[in-house]
Amino acid sequence: MSADRPDRKILLSESEMPTQWYNIVPDLPAPPPSALHPGTLEPAGPADFEPLFPMALIMQEVSMDRYIDIPDEVLDVYRMWRPSPMYRALGLERALDTPARIYYKYEGVSPAGSHKPNTAVAQAYYNKVEGVKKLTTETGAGQWGTALAFACALFDLECEVWQVRSSYDQKPYRRAMIETFGGVIHPSPSDLTEAGRAVLAANPGSPGSLGIAISEAVEMAAPNPEVKYALGSVLNHVLMHQTIIGEEALLQLAKVGETPDVLVGCTGGGSNFGGLAFPFMREKMAGNMNPRVLAVEPAACPSLTRGVYSYDFGDTAGTTPLMKMHTLGHQFVPDPIHAGGLRYHGMAPLISHIYELGMMDAIAINQNECFDSGVQFARTEGIVPAPEPTHALAGTVRQALEAKEAGEERVILTALCGHGHLDMAAYDCYFAGEMIDYEFPEEKVQDAMTRIPAV
Amino acid sequence: MSADRPDRKILLSESEMPTQWYNIVPDLPAPPPSALHPGTLEPAGPADFEPLFPMALIMQEVSMDRYIDIPDEVLDVYRMWRPSPMYRALGLERALDTPARIYYKYEGVSPAGSHKPNTAVAQAYYNKVEGVKKLTTETGAGQWGTALAFACALFDLECEVWQVRSSYDQKPYRRAMIETFGGVIHPSPSDLTEAGRAVLAANPGSPGSLGIAISEAVEMAAPNPEVKYALGSVLNHVLMHQTIIGEEALLQLAKVGETPDVLVGCTGGGSNFGGLAFPFMREKMAGNMNPRVLAVEPAACPSLTRGVYSYDFGDTAGTTPLMKMHTLGHQFVPDPIHAGGLRYHGMAPLISHIYELGMMDAIAINQNECFDSGVQFARTEGIVPAPEPTHALAGTVRQALEAKEAGEERVILTALCGHGHLDMAAYDCYFAGEMIDYEFPEEKVQDAMTRIPAV
Numbered sequence A, B: 001m002s003a004d005r006p007d008r009k010i011l012l013s014e015s016e017m018p019t020q021w022y023n024i025v026p027d028l029p030a031p032p033p034s035a036l037h038p039g040t041l042e043p044a045g046p047a048d049f050e051p052l053f054p055m056a057l058i059m060q061e062v063s064m065d066r067y068i069d070i071p072d073e074v075l076d077v078y079r080m081w082r083p084s085p086m087y088r089a090l091g092l093e094r095a096l097d098t099p100a101r102i103y104y105k106y107e108g109v110s111p112a113g114s115h116k117p118n119t120a121v122a123q124a125y126y127n128k129v130e131g132v133k134k135l136t137t138e139t140g141a142g143q144w145g146t147a148l149a150f151a152c153a154l155f156d157l158e159c160e161v162w163q164v165r166s167s168y169d170q171k172p173y174r175r176a177m178i179e180t181f182g183g184v185i186h187p188s189p190s191d192l193t194e195a196g197r198a199v200l201a202a203n204p205g206s207p208g209s210l211g212i213a214i215s216e217a218v219e220m221a222a223p224n225p226e227v228k229y230a231l232g233s234v235l236n237h238v239l240m241h242q243t244i245i246g247e248e249a250l251l252q253l254a255k256v257g258e259t260p261d262v263l264v265g266c267t268g269g270g271s272n273f274g275g276l277a278f279p280f281m282r283e284k285m286a287g288n289m290n291p292r293v294l295a296v297e298p299a300a301c302p303s304l305t306r307g308v309y310s311y312d313f314g315d316t317a318g319t320t321p322l323m324k325m326h327t328l329g330h331q332f333v334p335d336p337i338h339a340g341g342l343r344y345h346g347m348a349p350l351i352s353h354i355y356e357l358g359m360m361d362a363i364a365i366n367q368n369e370c371f372d373s374g375v376q377f378a379r380t381e382g383i384v385p386a387p388e389p390t391h392a393l394a395g396t397v398r399q400a401l402e403a404k405e406a407g408e409e410r411v412i413l414t415a416l417c418g419h420g421h422l423d424m425a426a427y428d429c430y431f432a433g434e435m436i437d438y439e440f441p442e443e444k445v446q447d448a449m450t451r452i453p454a455v
Helices: A055-061 A072-078 A090-096 A117-129 A143-154 A165-170 A172-180 A194-202 A210-221 A236-241 A243-255 A271-285 A349-356 A367-381 A387-406 A424-431 A443-449 B055-061 B072-078 B090-096 B117-129 B143-154 B165-170 B172-180 B194-202 B210-221 B236-241 B243-255 B271-285 B349-356 B367-381 B387-406 B424-431 B443-449
Strands: A020-022 A067-069 A086-088 A101-106 A134-139 A158-164 A184-188 A227-229 A262-266 A292-298 A308-313 A322-327 A361-365 A411-416 B020-022 B067-069 B086-088 B101-106 B134-139 B158-164 B184-188 B227-229 B262-266 B292-298 B308-313 B322-327 B361-365 B411-416
Touching (some): A020 A271, A072 A117, A086 A243, A090 A101, A101 A243, A117 A134, A134 A210, A143 A158, A143 A172, A158 A165, A158 A172, A165 A184, A172 A184, A172 B424, A184 A210, A194 A210, A236 A271, A243 A271, A262 A271, A271 A349, A271 A411, A361 A367, A361 A387, A367 A424, A367 B143, A367 B172, A387 A411, B020 B236, B020 B271, B055 B236, B072 B117, B086 B243, B101 B243, B101 B387, B134 B143, B143 B158, B165 B184, B184 B210, B210 B227, B236 B243, B243 B271, B243 B411, B262 B387, B271 B349, B367 B387, B367 B424, B387 B411
Parallel strands (some): A101 A411, A134 A158, A262 A411, A292 A361, B158 B184, B262 B292
Antiparallel strands (some): A308 A322, B086 B101, B308 B322
16 A cells, blocks of 8 residues: 555544524625515515414524524434545545546535535524424434434424335335334325325325325424424525535645545535535635535436426425425426435526536436446445436446546546435346336426416 | 544545454464365365365465555555445434444445445455456345445456346346346256256255355356355455455544443454454454454344354365354254345354354344334434344443443444445345344254264
C-alpha cells in the first residue's frame, strides 16, 4: 500500500459537526413565489399551516434568516450517526478508468438508512417542545415512516404511520422496522378515517396511494391540538434541515483540498438534493467555487425536465395550499418504478424556483441504466445503494466517462442518500431482466395537466 | 449540549488501523489439541487440507507466530469500511439508568453488514495469489455467502454459493444481495452434485441443511485445483482474521482512557467472539488489564454450557477431520431460532480449548429476552441489531443491571457484529408474540451424542 495513496474515507469528528442549518432563500437573486390558500388564492399565512405544524417549523418555513441554530437536543441525536462519512470512490474510478476523482457523501449510516432522519429528528423535537403528543404521517416505500418512528422514539412521542397498502403488503421488512422503532402502522386506505372509509366503500380492494395516505394522516392530526402532521420533503424547512449534509461535505472536501467541478444528486421531492447542493450554491454565489449542479430524475417521473412550472396542489386530492412548482399535474400517477421515493408528481417549490433561476441543470435517466450503475457501484465500493440514489450514480458514471473522453481531472461529488438493504426485490427484478424502462409519451400527463388550477 | 459530554463515536483514522492479525495460540498456557484424520485418527497434516484450502491459509491454521502481517491488498480493501466505529451507548445507559459505561464495537458497517468480510477478503486474497479461479461455499441465513461474494468481486474470482433451501426460499433479499455482488447461488440440495442428487432422490422436497450444503460446496471444490472451498468460522485462521476487531477496540478504548471490566460477545462458531476477545486476553495474560470475558450462546444451541468437550466432526455428514471441541453432537439439529448464525452444533476448537483453560465464562439466553434487549437497543441507539448480536446485547443489559444493583461504574464492551436489515422477519415474529423459547431437555442431544466418535 503506497504511503501517499489517498484515504478512502474522509471523516469529521463530532466536534467538527456544523451547528447551524443554512437557509438559501435570503441569498437568492429573487424571492420564491408564496404558497396560496386554495380557496382565496391569497398568500397562505402561518394560520393556514397551524393545524398541522408547530409554530417553530412554520416560522422556519418562511424565515429570511440565513442561518438557524440547530438545537442542542437535535445535535445530540445527530451525533448518533453524524457527521456522516464522505468516501473517495477509488474502486469505481478504477473500474471506469477515469481521470475524474469521485467523492460520495453517504447518508445510509443513519438509523433509518437514509437522509430522512436529518429532518425527522428536528421535526420531532420542535413538536415535543410545543407540547405535541403524537405525530402522524404517510409513507410509501417506508423510508420516511421509519425515520419519523425513530425520531419519535427518542423524544417520547407517539408515531402513527399510514403506509400505502401495496407497499405495506410488498415490503413487510419496512413495516417491521417501523414497529421496531415503536411506531404504529396502518395500511392505507384504512377504516380509521373518513377519507379511508370513503375509498374502501368505493373500492374495498384499493391498493392505496400516497395522496390517500396523506389525507388519512392529515385527517387524524388536524382537529387535535396535541396531534400534528409531519412531512418528509418538499417544504422549505425540510430542505433546510437537510443542509447539514452539504455543510459537512464542504468541510470534508476542504480537508482533502478539493473543490467540486460538478455536483450530482437524485431528485424526488428535492430534500436530499437541496440538502447537498444549497451550501455549495452559497459558495458559488459568493464566488468561492463554480461547480455545475446537476439533478437526476427518473425518466418515468420527470417533473423538472418535462413538467410545467405552475401553481398546483401538493397532494392528489387537492387539499393542500397551492405551491408554484414544476409539476406533472397533481393527479399524475407515475409508472411503478422501483425508486418509490422519486415517484412524486411535483418538485419542491424552492428547487423549482432555483431551477427557473438557471442555477442548476436536470436530466432524466431510465431505471435499467440506473441499476447498471448501482450494481457496478456495489461491486467496486461495497455498498448496495437504494434505488433512488442509483439515479445519482448513473449521472455520476456519465460525468466520469465524459471526463475520461475529455481527458480531464474532473472532481465529482455525489449524494448517496441511502442503502438498498430493504429494497433488494428491485435488484431481483433487475437480475431477472424484468425491469421495465417505461415510455413517457406526452399524452401521459395531458389529462392530469388539464386539472392544474388556473391561478 | 454540555462541552464535556463524551462523544458517542470513537473513530480511528485509516492510518491508525492495525496492520497485523494476532494469533493467540503461542501465548496460551497449553497448546490446543490437534485435529485428527477421521480414518487414521492420526493428527491431520497440511496435505489433508490441501484439496480445499490454499497453502497460505493452511500454514496460518497451524502457525505459531504471534503476529501475521495483513497483506497490503487486504488492508486496502479493509479501508472500505475499517477501522469500524466504536460507540458509547449513551442512550442505552440512560434507559437502563445504570452507572455502567457501555461501549459497543460495530461491524455492521461492512459491505455484507457483519464481521464476515474480515476473513472473506483475506481468504479471497490468498486464494487469488495461489492461482485459484473460483471459491465455493455454503451459507445458511446468507451472511457468509454475501461476504464471500463481495470479496470475490474485488479479487476477480468466481463465487458459487449453496444456500440451505429453506433459507433460500425464506430470505430472497439475501439471495439478491449475493447476486448483486456477482455471486452465483443455488438452493441446496441441488442437482449439481452427487451429494445433492442423493438427497433429492430420497426426498425431493428436502428443505436442506448446513451439513448438506457443505457437502455440495466441498464436492465441487475438492477435485479441481483451480477451485477451493472457504469456511466462515470455526477454524483457527478464520478466528485470527477477525482479531482486527479486538485490536482496533483496544486502540479505541485507549483513546477514551478506558479499560474494560467485562467483555460480552455472542458465540455461534466463535469467530466474532474470538475476534473481539483474543487481543484483550493477550493484554490480560500480560497483566495489563483484567476483564471478565463472557460468551452468550442461544439457549436452544448451548454448545459451551451444555455440550461435551470431545472429538467430533465439523459437519453433519461426518466427512471433516475430527476436531476437539464443545459439541452437542454433529447430528444435533437445533430448534429453528432466528439467530441462524448461532445454530451450529459445535464451538470453534480454539474457543473450546480456551474455555477449558478457564479463561472465559459462558451463559445461555432464550431468544425472547434477546429480542427484548435488541428492541430496547434499537429505540435508544438507533441501530437494529441482527438476531445473533441480540444475544450479546441481552448479556450486556444483564451486566449493566448488575452494575446498577451493585452501584458500580463497570465498563462493559460488547460486540455488535451486524445489523438486522435483512432479518426483519424475526422482529415481525417477536412483535406478533410468536417467538418461541424452546425447551432444552437433556434427551434432545442424547441420540446425537451417542454418535460422537470414540477417540
